[in-house]
Amino acid sequence: MDCETMDCELTILMPCLNEAETLATCIRKAQGYLERSGVVGEVLIADNGSTDGSQQIATDLGARVVQIEAKGYGNALLGGIRAAHGEFVIMGDADDSYDFSSLDEFVAKLRDGADLVMGNRFKGGVEPGAMPPLHKYLGNPVLSAIGVLFFKAPTRDFHCGLRGFRRSSILGIGLHTSGMEFASEVVVKSCLAGLRIEEVPTTLKKDGRSRPPHLRSWRDGWRHLRFLLIYSPRWLFLYPGLALTVLGLVTTLGLLIGPIKLGSVGLDVGTMTYAAGLTAVGYQAVLFSVMVKLFGAREDLLPMSKHYRQLVEKFTVERGLILGLLIFVVGFLVAVWQVVLWGGDGFGTMDAAQTVRTAIPAVLGLLLGFQTIMFSMFAGVLSIPTTDGLTAAKAVNAPEPARSAQ
Known part of the structure; x- marks a missing residue:
């Protein structure tokens, strides 16, 4: 459905940096969800300078592509959010670790008035090998516990990459970070602004890439922790x-x-x-x-x-x-x-x-x-x-x- 010629309810947003191996699978799943559910929406790829032909793959499949010149995970997502046509935005990585064909609970919560809907991988299930033990048993639990303690965040998976939100609400809380700590900033500032936050179970499976992920455990973990401390x-x-x-x-x-x-x-x-x-x-x-x-x-x-x-x-x-x-x-x-x-x-x-x-x-x-x-x-x-x-x-x-x- 063309979101530029009718009211667009949902943008499915994927940040992209050289995701040619998995991007097509993610786009097809997202498009399949829109067709099956009847939700008027679009698939938006926020490309952050891919050199492997990801942009052409997305265009050929009918997804909309916006080029984000400023480097960084946060820059890519914020640029995509600003370019989105949908009233709601559901964002997730383009590495096929999240299931874009199963977004009903996210949309239902958003329609019910939630400003931010967080996925919870620990409730929905983590496939063996999908999350490194360091992240599963130390990084995510500790950072999530700190987020709950400092900001009373109503989520037990503070850094789940699959999340939905009301576009106007998120643009109104003043997001600034350019890197991986953007994920923390969204939740922290939503809590401080008094936005309504809900949580739904979601699944995480091992991503389909043959290369290592962009995430660097200790460096990015420290950046998330530093952000939580600075904002408290x-x-x-x-x-x-x-x-x-x-x-x-x-x-x-x-x-x-x-x-x-x-x-x-x-x-x-x-x-x-x-x-x-x-x-x-x-x-x-x-x-x-x-x-x-x-x-x-x-x-x-x-x-x-x-x-x-x-x-x-x-x-x-x-x-x-x-x-x-x-x-x-x-x-x-x-x-x-x-x-x-x-x-x-x-x-x-x-x-x-x-x-x-x-x-x-x-x-x-x-x-x-x-x-x-x-x-x-x-x-x-x-x-x-x-x-x-x-x-x-x-x-x-x-x-x-x-x-x-x-």
Whole structure:
């Protein structure tokens, strides 16, 4: 059916880079599904620079081909999504590992109102040899579990390559990545935007290519993990930072009174020094998590949750500067008090342990105060209006998404 002359409901999209061995099989299966189901649709090949004649194979079979000049899996898919005529898009690799002749459940979920429908290979079945053991038992389960934990994603197969979505919804969430992490970006940003996500079983069989796949396990696995961490500053910075800050501060204050004995273990100024270091590192991580959220909101990369919105609305550069200055002054006064005590002793030799015990909170106060002042100034930079009128405050006051899992 010609999608250019009538309403097109479905685009079956396949990214392609030298898939001559399997492309024809995939196209025939997709066309067979459209004919059998009666769905008005098209088969679209997003070619990323094939040199094996894949483009001609697709054209001869009646598929539409769009050339995507920018290299990369994400670029190919995003270019294909933009070129699609269908209201819905179902994407899958052109290596004959996914069954394009069985898409009924995807279409049914999309018609029922889902914005994103993920396939689940572990529910539908993985053919022996179709997925390397490293991916099956480590990579996919771990990355999927992280996605569920960080973003409350309602899918247990975070990286299934067969997925369907409402084209307008996916184009509206601001996809940017050009490589393999595009698969993670679609799910993460759909979660953050509050899109309706469903899951259906699908099968995975061993692909029909004689050459190795484009995927590189460790490199691409790290890229996916890095993306998940970057888009969750709460888990990357805030929670570890709070844990370090509390642990370090409690230990430092406890040892400020004097040495502590825990059974046969004695804690003194050496432990206090390291605890103060933990406090400074943790506090910096907490501040950094807020800076990432502010910057993400300004650049329209991360949504603002209700909690962060309220926090930033109450925060001003002046309040931050005052708080930082107060912390700095406390540390400074402790340092002055120590110098006065030293002067009262004739500036002679003092007890080393007691000197360090007093110096540590002084230095910690100076350091935390300075960090707070610098953070406040950075927040002030983000609030400066730009030529497009966007400020951190404006981003914060934007409508809140239906569900923010951040």
